[in-house]
Amino acid sequence: MAALFQALLGGLVLGLIYVAIAVGLTIIFGTLxxxxxxxxxxxxxxxxxxxxxxxxxDLVAGLIAAPIAVALFAFALDRLVxxxxxxxxxxxxLLLTFGIALVVEESLRLIFGATTLQYPVxxxxxxxxxxxxxxxxxxxxLFAAGVIVLLIxxxxxxxxxxxxxxxxxxxxxxxxxxxxxxxxxxASSVVFALGGAIAGLVGAAASPIYSVDPSTGFAFxxxxxxxxxxxxxxxxxxxxxxGLLIGELQSITGLVxxxxxxxxxxxxxxxxxxxxxxxxxxxSEVIRQS
Amino acid sequence: MKHSLxxxxxVAATAGAAxxxxxxGPYVIAAPTKEITLGLNVPQSGDYSDQGxxxxxxxxxxxxxxxAKGGIxxxxxxxxxxxxxxxxxxxxxxxxRMIERDGAVMITGGSSTGTxxxxxxxxxxxxxxFMATLTHGDETTNQQCHKHTFRRYNDAYMSAQSLARTLxxxxxxxKWFHITADYAWGHSVYDNITAVVEPKGAxxxxxxxxxxxxxxxxxxxxxxxxxxxxxxLVITEFGADMVNCVNQAAQFGLTKSCKILVPLVDEYxxxxxxxxxxxxxxxxxxxxxxxxxxxxxxxxxVDAFAAKYPGLRPSNGAECAYADIYVYKMAxxxxxxxxxxxxxxxxxxxxxxxxxxxxWYRPQDHQGVNSCLVLEGVPESQRGPGGFAFAxxxxxxxxxxxxxxxxxxxxxMEPA
Numbered sequence: 001m002a003a004l005f006q007a008l009l010g011g012l013v014l015g016l017i018y019v020a021i022a023v024g025l026t027i028i029f030g031t032l033x034x035x036x037x038x039x040x041x042x043x044x045x046x047x048x049x050x051x052x053x054x055x056x057x058d059l060v061a062g063l064i065a066a067p068i069a070v071a072l073f074a075f076a077l078d079r080l081v082x083x084x085x086x087x088x089x090x091x092x093x094l095l096l097t098f099g100i101a102l103v104v105e106e107s108l109r110l111i112f113g114a115t116t117l118q119y120p121v122x123x124x125x126x127x128x129x130x131x132x133x134x135x136x137x138x139x140x141x142l143f144a145a146g147v148i149v150l151l152i153x154x155x156x157x158x159x160x161x162x163x164x165x166x167x168x169x170x171x172x173x174x175x176x177x178x179x180x181x182x183x184x185x186x187a188s189s190v191v192f193a194l195g196g197a198i199a200g201l202v203g204a205a206a207s208p209i210y211s212v213d214p215s216t217g218f219a220f221x222x223x224x225x226x227x228x229x230x231x232x233x234x235x236x237x238x239x240x241x242x243g244l245l246i247g248e249l250q251s252i253t254g255l256v257x258x259x260x261x262x263x264x265x266x267x268x269x270x271x272x273x274x275x276x277x278x279x280x281x282x283x284s285e286v287i288r289q290s
Numbered sequence: 291m292k293h294s295l296x297x298x299x300x301v302a303a304t305a306g307a308a309x310x311x312x313x314x315g316p317y318v319i320a321a322p323t324k325e326i327t328l329g330l331n332v333p334q335s336g337d338y339s340d341q342g343x344x345x346x347x348x349x350x351x352x353x354x355x356x357x358a359k360g361g362i363x364x365x366x367x368x369x370x371x372x373x374x375x376x377x378x379x380x381x382x383x384x385x386x387r388m389i390e391r392d393g394a395v396m397i398t399g400g401s402s403t404g405t406x407x408x409x410x411x412x413x414x415x416x417x418x419x420f421m422a423t424l425t426h427g428d429e430t431t432n433q434q435c436h437k438h439t440f441r442r443y444n445d446a447y448m449s450a451q452s453l454a455r456t457l458x459x460x461x462x463x464x465k466w467f468h469i470t471a472d473y474a475w476g477h478s479v480y481d482n483i484t485a486v487v488e489p490k491g492a493x494x495x496x497x498x499x500x501x502x503x504x505x506x507x508x509x510x511x512x513x514x515x516x517x518x519x520x521x522x523l524v525i526t527e528f529g530a531d532m533v534n535c536v537n538q539a540a541q542f543g544l545t546k547s548c549k550i551l552v553p554l555v556d557e558y559x560x561x562x563x564x565x566x567x568x569x570x571x572x573x574x575x576x577x578x579x580x581x582x583x584x585x586x587x588x589x590x591x592v593d594a595f596a597a598k599y600p601g602l603r604p605s606n607g608a609e610c611a612y613a614d615i616y617v618y619k620m621a622x623x624x625x626x627x628x629x630x631x632x633x634x635x636x637x638x639x640x641x642x643x644x645x646x647x648x649x650w651y652r653p654q655d656h657q658g659v660n661s662c663l664v665l666e667g668v669p670e671s672q673r674g675p676g677g678f679a680f681a682x683x684x685x686x687x688x689x690x691x692x693x694x695x696x697x698x699x700x701x702x703m704e705p706a
Contacts, residue, residue, distance in 0.1 A: 006513040014507055114339035116530035116562050118537055128543050135516065137541035140509075209541070210506050211534050211562060215335050219506055254510025259472055261510065262501040 006134055007255040008248060013140050015247020016147040020202040021220055022227040022239040023154055024195030030171035030234035031184070031191040034082065035090060037097040040221025041104035042199035046070045047212040048108060050204025054119050062119070062204050070200025075193040082192070083185075101217060108214040118211040143205055151240065154198065158236060163187050171234045172283075223250075226269045232282020241280055326361075326628060327368045328353070328615070329388030329397040331381055331409060332423075334373040337503050338401035338529035340558035341424055341607045345399055346371070348608035351591075351598050352615035362619045363626075370394050374405050376503055376529075381405035382412050389416050395628045396421060398614050401529065401607065403427030403475035404502075410439040414704065419630050421614040424607040426554050427478035431657035432694065435701035438630060440637055440651055442575075442617070442658030443610050446475070449553050449573040450482035451692035452662040456571055456684060457483075461549050463491035464521030469511050469535060471527050472499035479526045479553045495520060500527065500535075508535040512542045524551045533562030540566040557605040560667060560680035567667035567680065574663050576606040580683045581646055588645045603678035613644045649689065655701040659689035 021043060028036050046066040054062030077100065085093050125139040158164040166187040169177045177184050203212075210216070223246060231242025246265050254261040272279060330349050333342035353367045361367055370392035372384030381400065388394040389412075397413055398421040400406045406425035413420035414436040422430055422441040426449070431441045444452075466487065470476040476499070484494055495518055498511040508527075512535075515523055523544055527535045532552060539545055545566050552559075555572035563570075581588035591612055595604045604612065618633075620642055625632040638653035649660035665681035673679045 003514060003517045006517060007510060010507075010509040010513055014509070109335070114334060114343050115558065116337075116340055116533050118533060118562060118564075120537075120564060121541060126541075135543060137543075139541060209538070211530055211537070213337075213339065213530060219504070251510050255514060258499050258511065259501060262504050 002133055003255060004252075005132075006136075007251045009131070009134065009136060010254075011248035011251030012244065013144045013247070014251060015244040016144050016151075017202060017206060017220070017243075018224055018227045018247055019240050019243030020147050020150060021199050021224040022231065022243050023151065023236060024198040025224055025228050026231070026234055026236065026239045027154075027158065027167060027191055028195040029228070031167045032082075032086070032188045033174065034086075034093050034192075035097065036192075036195070037094060037221065038077070038100040038104065039097075039195070039199055039224065040217030040219070041101045042070050042074060042196040042217075043203040043220050044108060044212070044214065044217035045073060045104065046200025046203030047207045047216060048112060048117075048203075049200070051117055051119050051207050051212060054204070054207070059119065059122050059208070062207075063201065066204035067197035067201040070203075071193040071197035074196030075189055078189045078192040086185075086188075101221070105214045105217060112214065114214060116211045116213045117207075119207045121208040139208055143209065146205060147202065150198065150201065154194075155236060157194070163190055167191055223265055226265050228279075229269050230272045230279060232279025235279065235281045235283070238279050238281035245280075324365055325368050326365045327370055327388075327392050327394045328618075329385060329392065329394035330369050330371045330399050331374050331384045331388065331397055331405075332372075332399040332611075333376040333401050333405075336376045337531050338376045338424075340562075341401040341529055341556060341605065342374070342376075342399070344558065344602075344605045344608040345401070345423055345611035347599055347602070348595065348604055348612040349398070349615060351595055352612045354598075355594070356615065356619060362622050365628075374400065374409075376402050376405060378404045378408035382408040385409045385412050385420075386416075389413075389418050394418065395630075396618055398618075399423055399611065400425055402473075403430055403478065404473050406430050406439075406441070407434050407474060410434065410436050413438045417630050419618070419633055421618055423610045423614060425475070427475035428482070428694070429474050429478060431655045432699055432701050435655050435703055437634060437656075437704040440617075440656045440658070442614060442649075442651070442660065443607075444573065444575040444660075444662045445657065445694070446478040446482045446553070447694045448662045448687075448689070448692045449479070450486045452573055452664050452685065452687040453483070453551075453553070453571070454486045456664055457487050457492075457551070458490050460571060461487075461492075461522045461551060463487070464493070465495045465518070466492050466522045466524060467495055467515045467518050467520035467548075468497040468524045468526065469508065469515065470497055470499050470524075471502045471531060473502045475528070476502070476526050480524075483524060483526075483551075483553060492522070500531075502531070505531060506534060508538045509542070511535075512539050512544060515539075515544060516542050516547075520548050522551055523548050524553065526553055528554065529559065530562070532559045536563040536566050536570075555665065555667075555681075556607055557603065557678050557680060561677045563667075565670045568669045570667045571684070572665050572667070572681075574606045574665055574681075575660065576609045576646060577663055577665060577681065577683060578603045578605075578609070579679050580663065580686075581609075585643075585646060587643065591645050601676050603676065609645055616644045617642060647688075652693070652696075654696055654703065655694075655699055656703075657693060659693050661689050662687045662692055 049069045050062035050066035053065040121139045128135045129138045227242040231238030253264045370388040374381035396419045401424045403425045406422045420439045552572045582592040621636040625636040664685040
């Protein structure tokens with residue numbers, strides 16, 4: 001029983017990481033209609049910037065620097081490169097963002113080497129917290145709480161700001177937004193930078209938990225894509241539901257039948273694609289339009 | 291055999307001819323016979339890339355040294371380098387390309403038993419020598435041994451035998467929980483460790499197999515360990531996986547609540563695990579600080595390595611890579627040819643000494659017989675510049691005393 005509860009808790013923490021990355025992916029897709037394969041690269045850049053700053057100053061400074069750096073990078077990327085591909089077909093965008101991800105990975109390898117790096121958990125957070133009989137690392141719990149706060153902020157941004165309005169409308173009907181005079185292009189850059197900043201922040205915050213190497217981006221990108229597909233393209237709550245579902249599924253499979261714990265998420269995705277192609281909370285229009 | 295060699299020369303000659311057409315002098319055609327190509331197949335990306343990169347440094351050092359002194363039997367040594375990503379199919383494809391396209395006469399490298407077995411099978415088929423480096427699973431020179439494959443690195447059997455005494459005195463015979471990488475190497479280590487400690491009274495309560503490659507979060511397995519309250523936690527993970535697993539184990543309080551055993555370690559893993567590797571017992575075939583203080587050949591290697599790569603010390607995988615190049619050179623010069631069959635005969639049973647004590651390859655299984663060290667991690671604050679002096683040496687076991695007895699081998703070597 002305790003083992004199951006622990007697995008559920010572990011799944012929650014893992015799921016929240018997926019949620020945080022997938023939310024960025026999904027709002028970018030919703031607004032820009034762009035399948036962003038470079039999203040894992042944002043996570044990796046954030047992790048490295050966070051690590052470098054944390055080693056020189058402290059973890060908090062790293063957590064501030066990482067999202068800012070990634071947001072600037074994403075903004076520049078959108079303005080200088082992606083912009084030219086908005087009207088191209090999905091394949092071109094896919095190849096482009098995949099290429100960017102490879103360039104980022106190799107650049108990180110060039111700068112930092114292939115060595116696995118890890119920022120130690122700060123001394124103050126090294127201990128464990130007790131939830132009933134369960135002992136759980138304090139940093140992981142704090143991390144999970146932080147991701148929840150972050151998600152609330154993103155949700156408020158989408159629901160309560162004018163940019164958020166354009167984002168939501170854009171997910172519904174992109175052309176109509178433009179006909180009504182909504183500046184979806186400017187919103188695009190902001191959304192792209194925001195999605196990047198979230199991934200970067202999570203990357204930095206997760207570096208005391210997961211070690212970082214240049215290929216880290218892809219390691220988190222793939223499950224996050226699964227999350228988006230399972231949850232529904234372009235849906236905020238879909239990303240949340242999908243992320244938690246995948247995290248829990250992976251964790252519980254790890255308890256019951258470990259060899260399948262990495263495969264099970266793809267099985268889940270395959271089933272979703274077969275029986276509910278728009279995803280759990282996705283709207284079928286999104287599929288048709290894109 | 292002969293076929294692949296002449297094919298290699300043909301490819302090299304074609305390249306030479308192409309160079310002539312592009313603008314070289316007519317004498318370039320003569321060059322290929324004065325060159326040999328070695329295939330360096332190591333992970334430069336993925337979970338074991340620290341180990342692969344360090345091997346590559348050592349290879350380049352050895353080859354530069356050899357070329358500066360006139361090459362191997364007057365032949366300039368060229369390399370064909372591939373990133374095997376620690377994936378067996380990629381490693382196999384790399385080796386095939388090195389042999390068929392680049393005319394490599396010897397393949398070396400690797401950081402995993404999974405890739406080693408794939409490359410070993412291919413090299414046997416192609417009649418090309420494979421000097422496996424960082425492969426620790428028994429299979430490489432036992433169940434799946436091949437005539438063309440030589441492994442100098444210790445195997446899991448040797449590690450377990452070397453650890454036997456320390457395991458009982460230091461770790462005791464309580465409840466043992468294993469977290470094991472789910473592939474040939476992990477299984478081999480698990481089998482060997484349990485075979486040593488269970489007869490002495492240790493109780494194995496669980497072996498949690500972690501998917502390989504691709505496990506970043508070991509929490510599901512560590513949580514099971516936490517719930518099981520073992521006396522000993524054996525972490526049979528390598529490279530970045532070991533770093534993640536040990537550091538996450540610390541976050542779950544396991545480094546305090548039980549004793550951690552890591553059956554195989556190298557410099558980069560200990561660096562990544564930082565203080566979480568303090569007091570952890572492990573094995574390694576070589577340790578730069580120990581061997582440089584004991585053997586002039588090792589000291590020369592460590593000094594040359596540090597001179598070429600400022601701030602770095604060679605890891606044990608790098609040492610194996612470095613020595614393998616010299617061993618191959620020795621065998622070719624002894625055989626007087628690069629013909630694989632003759633080089634194999636020269637390698638079998640030959641005694642040599644480069645970076646540790648005098649050692650040799652057993653002809654029956656092509657396992658290198660050389661010593662195995664039992665190491666214990668020291669705190670990060672005592673590890674010196676760069677953090678490379680990560681351990682103290684507890685015991686040194688001569689190769690003969692810990693290697694699998696011939697009677698226990700299931701190696702069926704192909705005829706010469």
